[in-house]
Amino acid sequence: MDCIFCKIVAGELPSHKVYENERVLAFLDIHPVHPGHTLVIPKVHARNLLEIAAEDWAAVAEAARMLAIAVEKATDADGMNIMMNNRAHAGQVVDHAHVHVIPRFKGDGLRQWSPRSYKENEAAEIEAKIREAL
Ligand code: DGP
Secondary structure, eight states: OOOHHHHHHTTSSOOOEEEEOSSEEEEEOSSOSSTTOEEEEESSOOSSTTTSOHHHHHHHHHHHHHHHHHHHHHHTOSEEEEEOOOSGGGTOOSSSOOEEEEEEOTTOOOOOOOOOOOOTTHHHHHHHHHHHHO
16 A cells, blocks of 8 residues: 555654654654644554544544644644544545644634534534434
8 A cells, every 4th residue: 555654654754753652653744834733643544534443543532632732832832723634525635544733823824614604404404414323
């Protein structure tokens, strides 16, 4: 499999590693929103959140929590975004699950998405569909 992040895990490609344990690796994003922008990945390949094993996700989520605290401290950030793109149409470029840990600064001007309002009955309908899908 030709996966960039698997090659980073295997040490075949260089990276600035900031943390690892038996399930998880965290390293600096090569194109940071701000310095300190970190990616947290499972060592075992999974394409995205929708396909990752529950145990690996639990480990990635806990590492992202720890790293949010560490990156905020290290960069003196004013806030932190924890983000994940899943599948190409949601902005995922690298097909190995990864959580972005991004320091944010007062007035940095980044916008994430444009909110909208629900139409009549729309919220109740999607609420029912989500409950049914669980
Ligand atoms: P996403 O759009 O969520 O799939 O983000 C992928 C991120 O991966 C993007 O911010 C840049 C980063 N990236 C891509 N290739 C490499 C690489 O070879 N090394 C590192 N450190 N980061 C990479």
